Amino acid sequence: MADKKKAGTTLTVEQIRSANRRPEVQRRTLIGLGLNKMHRRSTLEDTPAVRGMIRSIQHLVRVVDET
Secondary structure (H helix, E strand, O other), rough: OOOOOOOOHHHEEEOOOOOOOOHHHHHHHHOOOOOOOOOOOEEEEOOOOHHHHHHHHOOEEOOOOOO
16 A cells, blocks of 8 residues: 655755746646746645646756655
């Protein structure tokens, strides 16, 4: 059985690549995560929706901290 995440856990993601010359859906996903410029960081609640957004643009961001 998969272990359950604690309620209130957060992820900090950082944009490491530019959104220039990327499809519009990827730009909108970055904005949805609170990122729009290089090296910006955003702390988000760890939910399946946020994990899916990160996975869809994993080449543009990195997870800095999981707490």
